[in-house]
Amino acid sequence: MNAYPVLKNEVFEEINAKPVLKWAGGKGMLLPKITEHLPTKLKFGAIKRYIEPFIGGGAVFFDIANNYNFEDAYLFDINPELVILYNVIKYDVDDLITELFELQHRYNISEDKTNFYYAVRDEYNLFDKQIDANNYTKDFVRRAALTVCLNRTCFNGLYRVNSKGLFNVPVGKYKNPRILDEDNLREVAKALQYATIIQTDFAKVLNYVNKDSFVYYDPPYRPINASSFNSYAVGDFDDNEQKRLQCVFVKADKVGALQMLSNSDPTNYNPDDNFFDDLYAKYNIHRIWAKRMINSNPNGRDGVRELLITNY
Numbered sequence: 333m334n335a336y337p338v339l340k341n342e343v344f345e346e347i348n349a350k351p352v353l354k355w356a357g358g359k360g361m362l363l364p365k366i367t368e369h370l371p372t373k374l375k376f377g378a379i380k381r382y383i384e385p386f387i388g389g390g391a392v393f394f395d396i397a398n399n400y401n402f403e404d405a406y407l408f409d410i411n412p413e414l415v416i417l418y419n420v421i422k423y424d425v426d427d428l429i430t431e432l433f434e435l436q437h438r439y440n441i442s443e444d445k446t447n448f449y450y451a452v453r454d455e456y457n458l459f460d461k462q463i464d465a466n467n468y469t470k471d472f473v474r475r476a477a478l479t480v481c482l483n484r485t486c487f488n489g490l491y492r493v494n495s496k497g498l499f500n501v502p503v504g505k506y507k508n509p510r511i512l513d514e515d516n517l518r519e520v521a522k523a524l525q526y527a528t529i530i531q532t533d534f535a536k537v538l539n540y541v542n543k544d545s546f547v548y549y550d551p552p553y554r555p556i557n558a559s560s561f562n563s564y565a566v567g568d569f570d571d572n573e574q575k576r577l578q579c580v581f582v583k584a585d586k587v588g589a590l591q592m593l594s595n596s597d598p599t600n601y602n603p604d605d606n607f608f609d610d611l612y613a614k615y616n617i618h619r620i621w622a623k624r625m626i627n628s629n630p631n632g633r634d635g636v637r638e639l640l641i642t643n644y
């Protein structure tokens with residue numbers, strides 16, 4: 333295992349990586365709008381460090397790694413399964429491909445796919461939930477393979493655990509789920525070679541940020557209506573967390589980092605709710621149009637405004 337990240341400028345190969353997982357809040361659809369608002373300094377190769385503290389499915393990181401050059405990247409998430417998966421892809425992609433090949437084969441020949449799914453889920457739920465994802469071991473390969481397999485075969489590609497940390501998403505309905513996508517895993521491995529992936533809270537940004545950094549924040553969105561807000565469980569990303577995040581943004585701004593932050597726009601439903609306009613009054617607030625499923629609209633798809641906040 334490589335203790336230090338390889339610098340991206342040392343990697344001359346082209347990269348064409350896409351997210352490995354379907355992930356709630358994935359930014360795939362918004363990439364063109366995000367690209368429009370990226371700092372010119374990044375486009376001209378003058379950003380040395382990329383930092384993304386809520387990496388999730390990584391749609392933005394992979395797109396930036398495919399298109400721009402920088403020296404190193406720091407990717408964080410609080411979810412250990414993501415950190416385990418990305419480190420396994422970085423360090424042991426061949427072993428991961430072997431495991432996924434076997435899972436794909438077993439799935440294909442299995443006569444009872446539902447039974448196969450629940451057997452994989454049971455095995456997954458035996459893993460230690462209190463694991464320190466930053467302490468890499470070879471055992472992570474199997475765990476990462478099951479994360480991918482479940483994501484490809486569960487209902488809607490959801491990730492959800494109960495209060496005991498057990499993965500409880502039911503089986504999905506797919507004809508030919510692609511459990512192994514070898515080409516993409518190899519591209520993702522290339523993109524991750526110069527990244528350090530850590531299970532940690534977003535505030536750790538402040539340990540890594542400098543004036544040559546670009547930070548992209550994609551936190552769990554603030555719920556856009558009061559009823560869903562009230563039903564928020566303890567430990568979720570509430571308004572105090574959004575304010576704690578703003579403090580990190582302000583401190584990193586003082587260090588001279590360029591920063592972009594995504595969130596929902598409360599004014600879609602309540603024109604008087606200026607939560608983010610007040611919180612980020614000193615910065616630039618762009619309102620962008622996002623296509624989304626709106627449950628309250630029986631006619632199907634509609635759009636909403638979302639926020640892209642930048643300090644440049």
Ligand SMILES: C[S@@+](CC[C@H](N)C(=O)[O-])C[C@H]1O[C@@H](n2cnc3c(N)ncnc32)[C@H](O)[C@@H]1O
Pocket residue numbers: 355356357358359360385386387388389390391392408409410411532533534535550551552553569
């Ligand atoms: C909206 S998702 C990111 C989506 C991602 N940009 C994509 O395109 O797939 C938010 C992520 O923040 C993570 N998260 C929640 N609270 C966190 C915290 N305090 N520190 C770091 N990550 C956190 C969640 O585990 C989740 O993966």
